Amino acid sequence: MDFTLDEEQEALRDAVRGLLKGYDPAVDAERRRQVTAEDPGFDEGLWARLAEMGLLGLPFAEADGGMDAGPVEVAVVCEEIGRVLAPEPYVASVVLAGGLVAALGSDQQRADLLGGLAAGERLLAYADGEVAEPVIQGARADTIVWHVGGEVFVGDRPTGATAYRTHDGGRAARLELDRSTVVPLGDGGDVSEVVALVTAQARIAACHEALGAMDTALRMTTAYLTTRQQFGVTLNRFQALTFRAADLYTALELTRSIVTWATMVAAESDDPAAVRTAAARAKLQTARAGRLIAQEAIQLHGGIGMTAEYAVGHYTSRLTAINHWLGDARDQVATLSADLAAHTVLDPLEA
């Protein structure tokens, strides 16, 4: 039982944190606004640097151009991305679309697609359904991985797709499948089980991104409470405010525990069902805590939190987006309700 990172993982975290430092809204509040104001809504230069560091191929086999790392390393990267609210589509492109290629693709497909993704030369997007919307970075991606009725196809981005802005500063598009332009990923046929597992892995990664964002939102809020003055004193003199901050800390720590646990399950378990359930549990807790922290971060700031110039509201927007992406709380409750009678007590060590 060990919830801590090893030395190599800590080094990875420090390296990613160092790379992203200049993108931290707390360091440069305008940079993210400028980047997200124009298509594609993220910084292609930073994307290239993530590729140079090997992060875009992190979870893939070395033979496919990857780094052969596991869920813990992916979690480390996602948390740092969330911490500074980097708009780069890491989970969508690398963990989800790339993860499907890694799990299903033929040797040739993996070499082409993952090699290009890892090198920062080919952006992947994931589309769910014949008519898919919103497809994250669907108008910018070079290659679309389609999930349709349990089967997975791959093909070039359809022509004519146009990007629109999502409320969190990202980009998405509506895509329609043209079967004449796609081929099966790998052997084809029903691969719902694989899709469910990779989606669960992406769900856990998204929870880590949310965790990083929640951590920053709380940190900004407590910093504000200790500096902002009203009635001649700093706001932390008002117990009505500090007690709410204590509740946010409680929610954050519970979420950190369950999300970290889900990553350990993903790293250690051979049972896809256990990983899916752990992902659902992490996502549910993240949705609850994410909403609470996102709302309270603005409320405890007051009016300044509503402004686009100030970063905290963007954290609220991003946390809201993550909550409703890859299955929201309602979906997770439904999934977990179906399993209620299958266990007496939950045993986190037996997952």
Add this chain to the structure above:
Amino acid sequence: MRLRLTEDEAAFREEMRTFFTTEIPQHVRDTVAAGRHVGKDDYVETMRTMNAAGLAVPNWPVEWGGRDWTPLQRHIWHEEMQLACVPPPLAFNASMVGPVIANFGSQELKERFLPATANLDIWWAQGFSEPNAGSDLASLTTRATRDGDDWIVNGQKTWTTLGQHADWIFCLVRTDPEAERKQKGISFLLFPMDSPGVTLRPIELIDGSFEVNEVFFDDVRVPGDLLVGEVNQGWSYAKFLLGNERVGVAPVGATKRALATLKQTALDLGHLDDPLVAGRFVELENELLALELTALRVVAHSADGKPHPASSVLKLKGTELQQAVSELAVDLAGPLSLATGSDTVPEWAALAAPTYLNLRKASIYGGSNEIQRQIIAGTILGL
């Protein structure tokens, strides 16, 4: 990062599970499982069984019956005990006065009290809270004044849990009213409950139970050698004790078991087909899981046996979830929850409301949840 227990840890867990499910009398475990009040004899029998196996006071120094366990082993011991519906060793003995005597008492006090305390030959009561010293415990006014070698105690304690069973009481008393700070003039005194001048008055609680008492002291004479440690140093011993109290106060295993039992009832009655009911079970199970994992994080990273600052999170959330489970039970019982005096409605339904009412105490004792928020905001968040 590593989730799995090591082979040794897994074997230890199995050993604990086997012990608690086979060695503790079934009638005691049935009482706990049903949510009925545990009587004195059941507490005594259970703790003696555990003590005979060396499992009653693992947190004590080894020479006095403690075990040189890792924090994780202690956590496993505690969880398996709760999951098996075993009443824990009496907290006043095992978690409170025992560690204080073992750490701060004279050799004579240790020899006199520790073996009897571990075996529940002495039932201890906690004399801390007073009518005007609750969360602000250091404001206590019960006085002990010198009379030769003895102390003469006057004043009143309250919320003395299970004091009706107690043989002895450990008390915080003011020995220097002139001290610069109110924390500085407090001492830690032990005396028998049948000392002349001690009067116990039961307090009836809103669920009709008698768990707590008022204790009055009227010129109670206490021999000087029953003062633990040094005069006027009692507050530091009390802080040490309250730190221990907070660690064990998140009843994760017991709440998990209560929720699992309620879930089985709901399943049998078809209530889980109602998505609103199923959703509440899902949310509670999930939060309990997050709490348990947080407890494991605290356990895995607590240094030198000192309570992790995040232990306040455990108390706060642990009691909230304990209360939430009791709330769900009342809601499932519905109108039957009114039938507390009936012998025809199922026992779980008849007990639902009294349990719910009784558990309102959980967010008040052990450092109220407002005190825990104060600690989190101040110590952790720097507010």
